[in-house]
Amino acid sequence: MLDEFETIRRQALKELKSIADPDVLERYRVKYLGRRGRIMQILSRIGTLGPEQKPEAGRLANEIKKEVTAAFERLKQSLQDAQAGPSELIDVTLPGRAVLVGRPHIITQTLAELLEIFGRMGFSVAYGPEVEDEWHNFVALNIPPEHPARDPADNFYIDDNILLRSQTSTIQIRVMEDTRPPIRIVAPGRVYRPDTVDATHMYMFYQLEALVVDEGVTMVDLKTTIEQFIHAFFGPRTKWRFRPSFFPFTEPSAEVDLLLKDKSGNESWTEMGGCGMVDPNVFDAVGIDSEKYTGWAFGFGIERLAMRKYGITDIRLFFENDLRFLSQF
Numbered sequence: 001m002l003d004e005f006e007t008i009r010r011q012a013l014k015e016l017k018s019i020a021d022p023d024v025l026e027r028y029r030v031k032y033l034g035r036r037g038r039i040m041q042i043l044s045r046i047g048t049l050g051p052e053q054k055p056e057a058g059r060l061a062n063e064i065k066k067e068v069t070a071a072f073e074r075l076k077q078s079l080q081d082a083q084a085g086p087s088e089l090i091d092v093t094l095p096g097r098a099v100l101v102g103r104p105h106i107i108t109q110t111l112a113e114l115l116e117i118f119g120r121m122g123f124s125v126a127y128g129p130e131v132e133d134e135w136h137n138f139v140a141l142n143i144p145p146e147h148p149a150r151d152p153a154d155n156f157y158i159d160d161n162i163l164l165r166s167q168t169s170t171i172q173i174r175v176m177e178d179t180r181p182p183i184r185i186v187a188p189g190r191v192y193r194p195d196t197v198d199a200t201h202m203y204m205f206y207q208l209e210a211l212v213v214d215e216g217v218t219m220v221d222l223k224t225t226i227e228q229f230i231h232a233f234f235g236p237r238t239k240w241r242f243r244p245s246f247f248p249f250t251e252p253s254a255e256v257d258l259l260l261k262d263k264s265g266n267e268s269w270t271e272m273g274g275c276g277m278v279d280p281n282v283f284d285a286v287g288i289d290s291e292k293y294t295g296w297a298f299g300f301g302i303e304r305l306a307m308r309k310y311g312i313t314d315i316r317l318f319f320e321n322d323l324r325f326l327s328q329f
């Protein structure tokens with residue numbers, strides 16, 4: 001009888017291997033595992049056996065029942081999965097997982113646009129050190145020792161002669177020391193001043209300065225270049241003005257104001273930067289013949305330009321690294 005049990009086991013497992021259809025599998029279940037199935041028949045025959053054969057036959061019959069049932073369940077599950085198909089396993093209608101993509105900082109984007117605009121007008125880009133000496137930061141720029149701009153309390157001095165540059169004019173001084181006219185450069189970079197921080201002041205900010213030196217350069221070239229720049233950067237209908245001013249390194253000097261309209265239509269002038277014709281004393285300091293050459297220069301704050309263009313009202317936002325701000329640009 002045990003041999004007969006083994007034959008049924010072998011048949012049941014073999015038959016299961018060839019099944020790929022749920023209906024066929026159901027018929028298989030009835031045939032082997034159903035109430036009148038062949039495994040039940042085995043179990044019911046155990047009762048008819050004598051006491052010496054009963055335990056052994058019972059153990060084998062139960063083992064066969066377990067094994068065949070488990071194999072059947074496995075196949076049933078895998079046929080169900082296959083029939084369900086991927087569309088029920090992966091819900092393609094769920095929202096995707098957003099990928100966080102980085103981008104250049106708004107100052108970097110603004111600087112790139114500025115360099116692009118001045119590149120189109122034939123300017124090269126020059127860079128210089130952020131740690132400077134008094135010669136490049138003050139003396140060569142015709143800023144005398146008693147001038148308030150040189151007050152140690154208004155600068156980041158490192159020792160008697162060395163400080164963090166307070167303007168990028170230091171770059172132009174270095175270019176004029178090293179190269180002969182014609183010169184046509186923009187000089188971007190960080191500058192440092194120990195200002196009390198508020199919505200419009202930081203102890204570090206970015207400047208873009210420009211310098212043109214050649215024979216016969218006049219204030220007309222300066223005004224035209226600024227006009228071209230403002231129209232390219234802020235739009236061709238932007239109104240602006242020159243306002244007479246004073247800087248130790250330019251003569252004559254002017255400040256550049258932009259006409260702004262607020263939401264209620266009120267107009268007001270705001271200062272964007274300064275400019276002027278290079279003072280002959282600056283040319284003398286760097287060894288350029290001030291009888292032969294003339295030049296102009298300007299300096300703009302890059303944050304201020306970006307604030308006007310994008311309607312940003314607090315300079316601190318640029319440096320807090322809050323993605324809710326940065327990701328808007």
Ligand code: 2NL
Binds near residue numbers: 169247273282297
């Ligand atoms: C401002 C004013 C200015 C300059 C910068 C300059 C540089 C050299 C010679 C002469 Cl080497 N001038 N730069 C000239 C006028 C104004 O900046 O308010 N900037 C934010």
